[in-house]
Structure formats: C-alpha cells, structure tokens
Amino acid sequence: MDQFSDVNNFSWLHKIAITSKSNRLIALPRFVIWVIAVTLLVILISTLIKRTVVISPLADVKEPISSTQVLGTFNASPSATLVPSPSSTPDPTPTPTPKPTPTPKPSASPITQAQLEDWFTKYANKESINRDLLKKIAFCESKFNPQATNGIYGGMYQFSASTWISTRRAMNMNTNTDLRFNAEEAIKTGAFRIATAGDAAWPNCRK
Numbered sequence: 001m002d003q004f005s006d007v008n009n010f011s012w013l014h015k016i017a018i019t020s021k022s023n024r025l026i027a028l029p030r031f032v033i034w035v036i037a038v039t040l041l042v043i044l045i046s047t048l049i050k051r052t053v054v055i056s057p058l059a060d061v062k063e064p065i066s067s068t069q070v071l072g073t074f075n076a077s078p079s080a081t082l083v084p085s086p087s088s089t090p091d092p093t094p095t096p097t098p099k100p101t102p103t104p105k106p107s108a109s110p111i112t113q114a115q116l117e118d119w120f121t122k123y124a125n126k127e128s129i130n131r132d133l134l135k136k137i138a139f140c141e142s143k144f145n146p147q148a149t150n151g152i153y154g155g156m157y158q159f160s161a162s163t164w165i166s167t168r169r170a171m172n173m174n175t176n177t178d179l180r181f182n183a184e185e186a187i188k189t190g191a192f193r194i195a196t197a198g199d200a201a202w203p204n205c206r207k
Contacts, residue, residue, distance in 0.1 A: 111183045116144055119187045127195035134191055140205035146183040155180030157190040163201065167193050 120138075124131035141158040142148035152160050154177075159167070161177045168175040171192050179185040193201060 111144075111146060113144075116183065116187075119184050123188050123191035127191040129191055129194050133199065134187070134194060137190065137194075137199060137202050137205045138187065141202060146181050146186060156183060156186040157193075157202075159186075159189070163193075164189065170196065 116138075120131055120135045124134050138144055138156050142156045144156065146156050148155065148158065150158060155164075157180075159180050164177050164180050165175045167189055168179075171189065179189075199206060
C-alpha cells in the first residue's frame with residue numbers, strides 16, 4: 001500500500017514536473033518575442049531621434065554661394081555717377097579802355113605874333129595872373145622861340161624835363177616832355193607855374 005502510494009506520488013510529481021517544464025518552454029518564446037519587440041521599438045525611436053537631430057539642422061543650411069557669384073559681386077560694374085553739368089559762366093562785360101589823350105604835336109608851322117598874343121591873354125586870364133609878366137618871361141627866356149634849347153632846358157619857357165613833368169602832373173595833363181616845344185602848351189604850363197609857384201623858376205627874368 002505504501003509502495004503504491006509512493007508510486008502514485010511519484011507519478012503525480014512527475015506530471016507536475018513535466019507540466020512546469022512545458023509551461024517554461026511555452027513561456028520562453030513569449031519572453032523572447034517581448035525582448036525583440038522592445039529592442040525594435042528602441043531602434044525605431046533611436047532612428048527617429050537621429051533623423052530629427054541630423055536632418056533638422058540641414059533644413060536651415062542655405063545653399064552655398066558659388067565662386068562665380070562671389071566674383072560676380074566684386075566684378076559688378078559700379079553704377080554710373082552723375083556728373084553735374086557746369087553752370088554757364090556769364091561772359092565778363094568788357095570794360096572800355098579809355099583812349100589816350102592825343103599829344104599835341106610841337107608847332108611845325110611858324111607861330112604868328114597874333115597867335116602868341118591871343119594865348120598870352122587866354123591863359124593869363126585863366127590862371128588870374130599878370131599877362132605882361134607871362135609875356136615878359138617868354139621873351140626873356142627864348143625871344144618867343146618855341147624850339148629854343150639850352151642844355152637840359154627847352155621850349156619857350158626853358159623848362160627842364162623834371163620841372164615840366166612835375167608841373168604837368170599837378171595840372172593833371174600829359175607829361176610828355178616833347179610838349180615843351182609846343183608854343184600853346186608852353187604858355188599854358190608857364191601860366192600855371194606862375195600862378196602856383198610865382199616867377200622863382202626864372203630868376204634872371206625878374207629884372
């Protein structure tokens with residue numbers, strides 16, 4: 001009886017062992033499937049993350065500028081600079097050049113006594129001097145000869161060049177020393193000299 005019981009117990013235990021082993025064999029593939037599924041899921045997630053990290057920055061990268069574009073930038077012709085057109089300058093108004101006063105030529109033809117008398121009267125009255133004094137000095141110095149010369153002195157009143165120039169400049173008239181030999185110019189200048197400086201220039205004619 002005990003032996004039969006032992007045999008039955010052994011059979012029952014053997015069945016349990018076989019059943020447990022069978023369950024383990026069945027459970028093993030499920031575990032492997034779960035591990036594979038989890039591994040694939042992890043790989044898939046990792047791949048998606050890598051694509052997000054790698055592809056996303058590339059989306060913002062601009063197309064590289066070619067060397068042709070760079071050279072084209074530097075070689076671009078500059079825009080034309082507008083040059084202001086010069087404004088027209090009005091032509092200067094020509095200033096009329098004053099014509100020189102013609103120089104009276106020395107008397108070429110003989111001077112008549114009547115002409116001399118007229119000039120003595122005319123310029124003595126103009127300068128308000130004694131007509132006889134004006135005539136006396138002319139006779140004393142040259143005997144009424146307009147072409148008389150004596151060294152540096154010349155003309156009817158025997159003016160030196162320097163005295164003639166200074167006197168004519170005071171008169172605001174032509175200072176050409178050749179005019180000393182013009183009878184009318186000599187009488188005109190002598191009258192002015194007597195009116196402004198007296199007869200001191202002709203000390204020998206005071207007597």
